[in-house]
Amino acid sequence: MNRNPGVPSMREVPATARRRTAGAAMAATLAITCVSLAVTACQTAEAPAQASTAGQSPGEVVFPATNRPDVRGVTAAVSAGHPLAAAAGHEVLRRGGNAIDATIAMAGVLAVVRPHMNGVGGDAFMIYYEAESGRVYAMNGSGRAGALATPALFAERELDRMPGNGPLSVSVPGAVAAWVDALDRFGTRQMAELLEPAIGYARDGFPVSTRLASDIAGSSRSLNDHARALYLPGGAPPPVGSLLKNRALATTLERIARDGRDGFYTGFVADRIGAFLEAEGGYLRAPDLAEHTTTWVEPLRGDYEDHTMLVMPPNTQGIAQLQLFEMAKSFDMKELGHNSAGYLHTLIEMKKLAFADRDQWAADPEFSDIPLDRLLDPEYLARRAGMVDAGSAAESRAAGVGTEMAAGGGGSADDSGDTVYLTAVDQWGNAVSWIQSLFAGFGSGLLEPETGIVLHNRGALFNLQAGHPNIIAPGKRPYHTLSPMMALRGDGSFAFTLGTPGGDSQPQSLIQIVNNMVLFGMTPQAAIEAPRFRSYNGLGVAFEDRVGASVLGKLGALGHQVEIVHGWTATFGGAHMILRDRDGTLTAASDPRREAYAIAY
Template identity: 40%
Template sequence: MTKRPVIGTKTMVVSPHYLASAAGARILEKGGNAFDAAVAVSAALAVVYPHMTGLGGDAFWLTYSAEEGRVRAYNGSGRSGSAVTRERYLSEAAIPRRGPRAAITVPGMADSWDAVLSRYGRLTLAEVLETAIGYAAGGFPMSPDQHANTVLAGAALSPEAAAIYMPGGRVLKPGERFVQKELARSLSLLAEGGRDAFYEGEIAEAICSGLAASGGYLTAQDFAEHRGLWCDPVSTSYHGYTVYQAPPNSQGFAALQTLNILENFDFGGIAHGSFAYYHLLAEAIKASFRDRDAVLTDPDFSTIPLARLLDKGYAAGLAASISPSRAAEAVSEPTGRDTAYAAVVDGEGNAVSFIQSLYFEFGSGTAPGGTGILLQNRGSFFSLDPSAVNTLEPRKRTFHTLMPAMACQGGKPAVLYGTQGGEGQPQTQTLLLTRLLHYGMNPQEAVDQPRFVWGRTWGEPTVELTVEGRVEKSVLEELAAAGHKVRKVSDYDGLAGHAHMIAIDENGYRSGGTDPRCDGAAIGW
């Protein structure tokens, strides 16, 4: 049964953990704006959802400043180290997914906090990090999601990381107090010294020394040279809305291309939840993914033809190629799915849609130098094929799945939305927006409805259409008959990710929805 959305007349915070949502609400109550609150939520997630995100990972942001009246993007993704080359992996078919040799990109999240607060915030970094530091130092109840993921991936943790996440050699039960003293100290250093404490001070030195001792490649110079990037978002129009995404190296443009394709179809004649609905969305996703996979990487290293890919005429041609009754053949490569999306809207009209990740659950599994900071394994998605567009090279940002979304109407934010899920992010975002705009659902209803994820998952040799069991049996049968390799999973399966959404109506009321698959909360007033 769908729960009711949370309604606020002025503010709204959504995130995948109730303590992180509370941290954002606390900042709003003490006079901070949406940007202050968003960083507080981000920092709290780095503590209370450490299997999904953390100081050792990346973040992408879409910001709307009511004073400026425009949407901006911040690319908080890190580059590979200056000494990270393909030759380091000559004897291997791929970059390792775990361990110090998987931790080859500089974490970009701490820099992104500084960037957002410096440009738009009202409070100090120390004020905004206070709640997160308290959660780390004093502990919090182990979440069911962290427990389940520790059971799943605990064996991938280094001894130093295992001592943190499996204290005493065991997985804590949900509800037990989980404390991260080392992380609390690192966050305190950051609060006192600002971003330089992370990238040029004690934290960077400890991380790089620890990596070097275990065979890693990142250096103190790599950290010192890191800078994220303020940039213009990419966008498209869709049924009276302007939909924004972060630009490459984010995959966000694939969601925009999917919307351009769908714009050629009349949803008035397509019943929600029907074969036609799921088939059409899956086929549109396949078409956009073919282009995405051919071109996406760091735009500093390769030209990405966005003008052509987002051209409405080009999308019309792709739409015409979709069979209404037959699934197209397509290939995919699995991408990491463990991520945390959140959003904040304040009473002044400011809005922040953001997403952060370690890539895999617990990232590289490495937490070096006594810092309590898990390092991401995002760079393991680089290819070792020198002819591949996303081939590994020094000082390069990889193909990135993170993609926060924002849809504006009349020049102001109307919908903020996003999801965990790697390959599933463009897919679930499309489900959410079509349900809101074409079928009149509120954010909670849109999030609660059954989901699918098309693509190859880890260890699976075939490309499947993974569909939650709540979809009608007759629809699953029709999808299979049309050539989709249907795999039915549980009703609220974790493979569908954790999605969250805020909608702002014509009266200015904020409606928030959070995913029943996670430990999240929507808080508004």
């Protein structure tokens, strides 16, 4: 029911409806009013985005109410996409492990307990701050297309777009190599110790949550028979509270714990993946896995509000993130007012400009000369910001650098977001911002039965258009939505980690959260919980209902096709953050929109 009759371009969507109506593979999620946590008492889900100043003394700071407390500590902190993962990371830190050790333990658990969103069959990226040296390292753990993956292969099958799932959407999974390489370079513990909790949950089972049962139901259409047998026994998700086991995956994790990289990329596991995908009609083979390598890269940097923002370079959408921050400097965002119609309109219109450049240029830099200097040039981005029309929403924007390719030929991340983010800061001040994913819900929909591995569909984001920088080619990495972030202070010291699942919504959510903190003075938890928008292709924009009817009416009048989403849903991501104050206090925050959980001590 539309509560605002007469307001143009506005419709309401129940919390569970957005992905069903969009037809995406990602799960339809239930609205969250409260998440039962051992460390917090729930408050009302209608907490205001901004504090009221009524009755406020001059100079007094009143913070927004939150569903969860700010989790603070003085030694170390973690935040991850599931309580069991956060607990595993916390335990590693308590036993003297460092941030990398804790991250690998959490990543392993998440691969088991969030099986539709991430796993050993997916990819991973990391940004790492080394406290002793003050240096920042970035790791690209995305996989490549196989040797048989040529445009001609798809033309022979009469395909003009990349398939969204199935065997032709599977590129080499890079997550396991990322675990191994991060641990070898910066960790202090053995892989066998760190994967022990994950192996236990896979072998002996973990309790199915309401969220997981709902997510499985919403992602069920693309599953092969092997995945259905495990995740839809009897045709329905496992009962809430029952133990979900994947003993084949436990054995695979034991191989990785014992043999490291070789336990996945050569031998039994690689042979099984290669043979399985060949039988299914895919292009990936065992030798493609054996040739995979992780790449250490320099993070991209951009200055914003007395911070240096660090993101991943292409093949990720990190360039769009930095473009958003730079374009925002052309406006007095604080003066516009938090979540006012003018403020939201400006962010949405900047997003369209940034995404036009992203869609043109986010590709594997080993195959294309990507003009980063031009794309991130402040003068260029000031001109782009000048294209924002304060009185009207633009339906589309063209890339500002190079010749824009015609639409079509590539997959879409517009409504995907089956990803997990995790972060850790240790007692020495080292910090990790890590993200890993299957891309869509259950990725390709293919589970290889002898290994228990769900294979991702990241290859769906390749393009089939001749001449496009992101066109598929053997040994090439696809465009990637995964976009972890880190911020440093002006003196180069660590400030905060931040990241979220959400596909295309990641850069949109992150600038909203950062602005909530650095412009509007919110705490990390309040910044994450404040109502958000998610802009889609064209004029469509989803808003959380807490934005308010008056503001949404004004946005509809500007030409935005307003979609009101009720409750707390995964449509808007599931953010995590760890902030280190100048006095050393750590504040960890987690998003009630998903199963996120934070611990600090």
